[in-house]
Amino acid sequence: MSDPLRSAAADLHGLLTNDPVVATSGVGLFADALRDQAVAVTETDWQPPMDGTEDDLAAVLADRRRVAANALAAQRMTASTAALVDVVQARDALGLEAGTFLHAGPPLEWERASGPMQGALIGAVLFEGLADTAGEAERQLASGAYEFEPCHHRDAVGPMAGVVSPSMWLYELRDEVHGNTSWSSLNEGLGKVLRYGAYNDEVIDRLHWMTRILGPLLQQAVRSIGPVDITAIIAQMLQMGDEGHNRNRAGSLMLLRELLPGLIQADGSSSDIADAVRFSGANEHFFLNLGMPACKLATLAAHGIPGSSIVTTMARNGTDFGIRVSGTGDQWFIGPAQTPQGLFLGDYGPEDANPDIGDSAITETAGIGGFAMAAAPAIVKFVGGDVPFALEATQLMYEITETEHPMFQVPILEFRGTPTGIDVTKVVRTGILPQINTGMAGAVAGTGQVGAGLVTPPAECFPAALAALRRAISWPIS
Amino acid sequence: MSDPLRSAAADLHGLLTNDPVVATSGVGLFADALRDQAVAVTETDWQPPMDGTEDDLAAVLADRRRVAANALAAQRMTASTAALVDVVQARDALGLEAGTFLHAGPPLEWERASGPMQGALIGAVLFEGLADTAGEAERQLASGAYEFEPCHHRDAVGPMAGVVSPSMWLYELRDEVHGNTSWSSLNEGLGKVLRYGAYNDEVIDRLHWMTRILGPLLQQAVRSIGPVDITAIIAQMLQMGDEGHNRNRAGSLMLLRELLPGLIQADGSSSDIADAVRFSGANEHFFLNLGMPACKLATLAAHGIPGSSIVTTMARNGTDFGIRVSGTGDQWFIGPAQTPQGLFLGDYGPEDANPDIGDSAITETAGIGGFAMAAAPAIVKFVGGDVPFALEATQLMYEITETEHPMFQVPILEFRGTPTGIDVTKVVRTGILPQINTGMAGAVAGTGQVGAGLVTPPAECFPAALAALRRAISWPIS
Numbered sequence: 001m002s003d004p005l006r007s008a009a010a011d012l013h014g015l016l017t018n019d020p021v022v023a024t025s026g027v028g029l030f031a032d033a034l035r036d037q038a039v040a041v042t043e044t045d046w047q048p049p050m051d052g053t054e055d056d057l058a059a060v061l062a063d064r065r066r067v068a069a070n071a072l073a074a075q076r077m078t079a080s081t082a083a084l085v086d087v088v089q090a091r092d093a094l095g096l097e098a099g100t101f102l103h104a105g106p107p108l109e110w111e112r113a114s115g116p117m118q119g120a121l122i123g124a125v126l127f128e129g130l131a132d133t134a135g136e137a138e139r140q141l142a143s144g145a146y147e148f149e150p151c152h153h154r155d156a157v158g159p160m161a162g163v164v165s166p167s168m169w170l171y172e173l174r175d176e177v178h179g180n181t182s183w184s185s186l187n188e189g190l191g192k193v194l195r196y197g198a199y200n201d202e203v204i205d206r207l208h209w210m211t212r213i214l215g216p217l218l219q220q221a222v223r224s225i226g227p228v229d230i231t232a233i234i235a236q237m238l239q240m241g242d243e244g245h246n247r248n249r250a251g252s253l254m255l256l257r258e259l260l261p262g263l264i265q266a267d268g269s270s271s272d273i274a275d276a277v278r279f280s281g282a283n284e285h286f287f288l289n290l291g292m293p294a295c296k297l298a299t300l301a302a303h304g305i306p307g308s309s310i311v312t313t314m315a316r317n318g319t320d321f322g323i324r325v326s327g328t329g330d331q332w333f334i335g336p337a338q339t340p341q342g343l344f345l346g347d348y349g350p351e352d353a354n355p356d357i358g359d360s361a362i363t364e365t366a367g368i369g370g371f372a373m374a375a376a377p378a379i380v381k382f383v384g385g386d387v388p389f390a391l392e393a394t395q396l397m398y399e400i401t402e403t404e405h406p407m408f409q410v411p412i413l414e415f416r417g418t419p420t421g422i423d424v425t426k427v428v429r430t431g432i433l434p435q436i437n438t439g440m441a442g443a444v445a446g447t448g449q450v451g452a453g454l455v456t457p458p459a460e461c462f463p464a465a466l467a468a469l470r471r472a473i474s475w476p477i478s
Numbered sequence: 479m480s481d482p483l484r485s486a487a488a489d490l491h492g493l494l495t496n497d498p499v500v501a502t503s504g505v506g507l508f509a510d511a512l513r514d515q516a517v518a519v520t521e522t523d524w525q526p527p528m529d530g531t532e533d534d535l536a537a538v539l540a541d542r543r544r545v546a547a548n549a550l551a552a553q554r555m556t557a558s559t560a561a562l563v564d565v566v567q568a569r570d571a572l573g574l575e576a577g578t579f580l581h582a583g584p585p586l587e588w589e590r591a592s593g594p595m596q597g598a599l600i601g602a603v604l605f606e607g608l609a610d611t612a613g614e615a616e617r618q619l620a621s622g623a624y625e626f627e628p629c630h631h632r633d634a635v636g637p638m639a640g641v642v643s644p645s646m647w648l649y650e651l652r653d654e655v656h657g658n659t660s661w662s663s664l665n666e667g668l669g670k671v672l673r674y675g676a677y678n679d680e681v682i683d684r685l686h687w688m689t690r691i692l693g694p695l696l697q698q699a700v701r702s703i704g705p706v707d708i709t710a711i712i713a714q715m716l717q718m719g720d721e722g723h724n725r726n727r728a729g730s731l732m733l734l735r736e737l738l739p740g741l742i743q744a745d746g747s748s749s750d751i752a753d754a755v756r757f758s759g760a761n762e763h764f765f766l767n768l769g770m771p772a773c774k775l776a777t778l779a780a781h782g783i784p785g786s787s788i789v790t791t792m793a794r795n796g797t798d799f800g801i802r803v804s805g806t807g808d809q810w811f812i813g814p815a816q817t818p819q820g821l822f823l824g825d826y827g828p829e830d831a832n833p834d835i836g837d838s839a840i841t842e843t844a845g846i847g848g849f850a851m852a853a854a855p856a857i858v859k860f861v862g863g864d865v866p867f868a869l870e871a872t873q874l875m876y877e878i879t880e881t882e883h884p885m886f887q888v889p890i891l892e893f894r895g896t897p898t899g900i901d902v903t904k905v906v907r908t909g910i911l912p913q914i915n916t917g918m919a920g921a922v923a924g925t926g927q928v929g930a931g932l933v934t935p936p937a938e939c940f941p942a943a944l945a946a947l948r949r950a951i952s953w954p955i956s
Contacts (some may be wrong), residue, residue: 239856240719240728241889250718252733257759264742264752274742275595279737377889380719386894411719411855412890 047431053463059470062424067305069173073310074325074403074421076178076379077366079300081438082234083227085174087219089211091166093183094154100147101128104162104359106332107150108142114318116197117163119445120161123199123289127207131324134199134446143428151315153322155300156183157292157359160195160441161284161318168207169215169289173230175297182293182300182311184219186210189283191448196441198448213268217276221262228258230294233287235407238418242387244291245360245369245378245438246383246452251287256280284373293358295366302326302421310402311422314434314457318357318441323461325424328472333465335458340440342384342453352450354443359455361436367405367420370435370454371397375418383437383452384450393435394419400426400434424469427462489737518735521580525909533939538903538950543785549779550787551804552881552899554656555844558779560712560772561705565653566695569644577608578625582640583795583839584810585628588619593794594675594832597923598639599626601677605685606643612677614925630791633778634661635770635837637763638673638919639796646685647693649768651708653775660771660778664688669926674919675832676926680876688773691746695754706736708772711765712846713885716896721854722769723838723847724915729765743802743887753809754806768850773844779806780899787947789878789900792843792912792935796835796919801939806950811943813936818864818918820931830928832921832927839914839935845883845898847915848932849875853888853896861930862914871913872897878904878912902947905940 049057060066065423090096101124103117110133122137125146131137140146147448158164162185170183185195188206192198222228233254240250259280263273280286303312308326322332337355344352361466373379374394377387385393394410397419404417422434433456440451501779527535536622538544564649579602581595586672591599600615603624609615618624629636636642644868645734648661663673666684670676700706713731718728756762781790786804793800815833822830842845852858852872863871872888875897882895898913911934919928 236727241717249714250728250731253728253735256735257731260738260755260759261752264755265748270743274739277738277742281738387890410863 001336001415005066013137019038023254024025046293049429050431050459050463052392053428055238056174056463056466056470057425057428059316059473060309060466063307063469063473064293066309067304068306068420069327070402070423072309073305074306075388077298077302077310077421078403078407079177080175080180080298081177082173082175082230082292084222085169085227086172087169087215087222088172089166089215090164090168090170090183093170093172094156096154096164096166097147098128098166099145100149100166100450101286102149102151102154102156102158102162104151104158104160104357106320106322106334108148108317108319110144110148112319112359114354115443115445115447116357116441117161117198117318119197119447120163120194122194122445123194123203124163124209126199127194127204128167136260149319150315152315152360154183154236155296156360157296158185159187159194159288159292160358160439161197162359163194164172167211169211171293173293173297174227175301178297178301179301181295182296184289184293186214187283187285188288189279190285190304193448196448197354197445199446214276214279216268217268217273218259220266220268221259224265225258225262230290231407232391233258234291234294235409237287238368238372239373239411241376241378243369243379243437245288245363246439247379248287248291249284249375251291255287255290266380273325280408287447288360291368292362295368299362304329309424309466311365311424311465314361314436315359316356316361318354321356321457321461323465325455325465325469328465328468331468332467333461335460338455338458340438340455342440342454343382344417344440344451345449348442348450352442353440354448356455358438360438364434364436365399365422367418368408369421370437371401372408372410372418372434373437374413377412379437380476382455385454396432397435399430400432424462424465431459433457433459451474490583498711526864527907528909528937528941531801531944534941534944534948535903535906537887537951538787538944541785541951544787547783547786547805548788548899548901550761551783551786555747555780555788555899556881556883557655557883558653558658558776560651560653560708560775562649562700563705564650564770565647565700566650567644567693568642568646568648568661571648571650572634574632574642574644575625576606576644578627578644579621579632580627580629580632580636580640580642582629582636583793583836584798584800584812586626586795586797588622588626590797592832592835593853593921593925594835595639595641597675597677597925598641598672600923601672601681601685602641602643602678605672605682606645611849628793629644629837630662630793630796633659633774635774636663636673637665637766637770637838637839638836638917639675640837641672645689647689647696649771651768651771651775652705653779656775656779658775658778660774661778662767662888664692664763665763665767667757670761671926673836673915675923676847676924677924691750691752693827694745695741695746695751696737698744698746699737702743703736703740705927706733708768711884712738712769712772712837713887715765716846716850716853717889719848719854719856721915723766724917725854725857726765726769729769730762733765733768735759751938766838769846770840773840773846776844777840779807782807784950786870787944789843789902789943792839792914794834794839795833795856797937799834799939800867801935801943803943803947806943806946809946811939811946813938816933816936818916818931818933820918820929821860822918822929823927826928830917830920830922830925830933831918832894834914834916834933835919836916838916838954842912842914843900845879845886845896848895848915849898850886850913852891855890857915861932863932873908875913877908878910902940902943906944909937911935911937
């Protein structure tokens with residue numbers, strides 16, 4: 001054995017004679033100052049927790065239920081299944097009453113609603129035949145004639161404005177493992193569509209065709225072929241360059257292939273069937289409205305576990321961004337919706353974009369979408385950023401999530417599972433916000449889609465949720 | 479200005495006082511020996527040219543036509559288009575006479591044919607009704623009763639055994655830019671199929687159903703919807719995790735989507751149509767038989783340019799691997815087909831595999847397939863290797879190719895075009911062989927598919943082609 005004292009002395013001598021090597025973390029100023037003095041610096045990614053959260057963080061991290069509760073939430077989220085079992089009108093599926101409209105995101109009043117949300121509600125009133133003109137619809141809506149309610153409050157999800165009215169057809173998805181059901185509307189395609197706040201005749205006519213022809217044909221198809229495994233399609237699409245939020249090309253084709261035998265042999269005219277197949281085949285986002293309720297089922301399974309700091313909802317109504325957390329139940333934690341940065345269609349530019357809107361951030365909440373961008377590098381041509389950014393976005397999300405999804409794998413990361421189950425404590429501790437990619441609606445009612453881009457939640461949702469998690473701890477824990 | 483003499487002296491002084499930094503290339507022994515002496519070594523990838531090729535290489539590289547000829551070949555290869563314009567029986571499309579059978583790869587006699595090739599020929603004789611039993615078919619074939627000819631000699635391509643008989647239906651593809659046409663048979667699906675050398679009743683019954691029902695329905699569909707842009711599907715599938723040789727999932731779904739409106743409204747029973755849609759939708763390699771003739775059109779456009787050292791055919795008949803080169807016309811350069819290494823189905827193992835077989839290496843010849851594996855990392859679960867290998871395989875192929883395909887892009891390589899146009903001089907100079915991925919047929923006639931794997935051409939094809947390129951130079955070039 002060597003002499004420890006001599007060895008320590010040699011170390012100390014080295015401290016004086018060798019060049020210093022300094023590791024820094026937190027404020028970049030330190031590293032810059034050292035570099036200016038020609039000192040080798042190794043920077044780590046550590047950042048201080050979000051301002052003023054130290055006490056809440058210490059209390060919640062010390063909650064003895066937390067580790068097991070989060071492990072259970074992650075286990076339930078990743079073990080959930082999602083099968084398309086039926087296609088049903090909203091009045092039957094959800095008991096949606098005439099004059100009640102569902103919308104995306106946290107609760108909202110007409111006065112605070114953004115342009116695309118107001119536009120979609122106007123369109124839905126026209127589509128239901130409750131008004132003859134947009135002006136009349138708007139007056140009714142402003143007068144308080146109708147009820148509004150978040151989709152999430154009925155276990156449904158809607159992309160963008162997410163407006164659902166009683167006559168619309170919904171996909172019905174079932175998680176047999178946990179006994180949950182969720183719903184989403186049918187996708188209308190791109191451009192001038194209700195969910196982006198457009199409500200001209202083209203939009204309303206398409207909704208009528210979907211109600212009269214497409215919905216009943218899809219119902220027949222699904223009922224004749226039996227449940228369609230949506231979870232399996234998500235797993236496959238991640239091997240095929242989709243991330244399940246803004247790239248759904250492979251998913252849409254696989255869904256179409258599943259539905260085809262049922263559609264072809266449905267009771268209907270061959271031209272109606274050909275129209276339905278053509279409409280569905282032409283829509284690269286056809287699958288989004290199945291992926292979203294599948295993700296809703298995953299997060300629903302993880303919801304309501306006392307002590308769990310896992311996020312189970314992220315949703316935006318175009319004005320507010322809201323999150324809900326497993327351990328705090330149905331309480332929303334709200335902040336102002338941010339405006340995405342990205343790529344614009346045609347002549348539109350940043351000044352035309354509405355703040356973030358839609359329930360589609362349920363995809364990121366369940367570990368796909370922005371969290372799986374490494375699986376879909378081609379998405380950068382649609383939402384902006386570059387290929388290294390897409391890879392880094394997924395890798396960064398491992399910092400704030402509880403687990404890696406066993407079925408949703410990213411080939412280029414050597415089949416690593418997607419980062420799944422956002423942990424409020426990790427977001428607050430690291431300051432890393434969930435990466436969402438999203439469509440962008442025009443800010444003016446009636447415009448439609450103007451682009452697609454990248455966005456994060458407002459940071460304040462997470463300290464608010466953390467404080468509520470702390471309040472929900474009843475000391476001493478038995 | 480500094481004093482150059484003083485500067486040179488300082489450099490020389492540095493040579494004596496600084497640690498040596500040595501760059502090595504070629505034989506790894508040098509680098510190892512230096513490393514053993516604690517000398518920092520930078521190894522480069524340089525390898526000496528293939529043995530005994532120095533004179534031919536010098537002569538061909540000095541051919542003044544070469545640079546322009548290869549640029550023209552690359553330009554024509556990447557500017558070619560491929561549209562599916564018709565579905566026609568082989569006797570009509572190719573004037574294929576009764577008793578003549580096309581096969582994959584370079585020319586071959588019955589006696590030298592491998593198990594899967596003999597099995598496929600036996601099956602084709604049975605399918606055409608020329609014999610009642612496999613034994614009878616085999617005796618006829620061995621007696622010289624029939625004519626054999628490579629698919630390539632009629633501008634057709636066939637996967638695996640590639641056997642085409644007069645009653646089989648072929649896809650007809652057209653390159654309008656260069657005025658070329660190519661053909662390929664319809665894909666039978668996986669497992670026990672003729673192209674893998676199986677010929678039991680299940681195989682022959684399926685071929686009869688394809689001839690009686692599928693072919694005519696596909697013909698109606700293609701004729702009613704008009705040309706289908708196959709090049710555009712290839713460009714898209716590379717963004718969707720396919721490489722176009724052993725992963726055709728997205729391509730097959732996109733092809734199905736294109737054909738659907740025509741299929742649904744075809745004149746036929748709804749159950750036949752549903753069967754045709756189900757059969758096509760269930761087949762993940764449905765698109766391969768369209769991608770291959772599209773690649774044939776690309777290489778055909780680049781063929782026959784005097785002085786060009788670009789490879790325009792790579793094809794295997796299960797016994798021999800043959801290449802043809804633009805500047806040497808229709809001459810084949812042959813070597814023994816290698817046995818692929820990869821993954822096996824069920825209980826099959828390496829001892830069950832036949833040597834490399836099929837015209838499908840036309841995909842690599844045109845810059846996709848093994849050359850585009852970086853676009854399809856999930857393929858390693860099917861052909862073996864790992865994700866870094868898939869990335870490296872594509873990157874290595876840039877060393878031996880003339881250009882990067884402007885339409886076929888690899889998202890993960892930041893949309894770099896696939897390496898396209900194998901240059902014989904680069905293969906010989908670097909010793910890097912084209913990377914092919916492939917299905918593996920059972921060596922025993924009648925077995926069917928046993929796995930999928932990775933393989934290269936036998937090296938000797940390339941020096942032989944180089945020597946012929948040299949002989950084709952007529953000095954002095956005017």
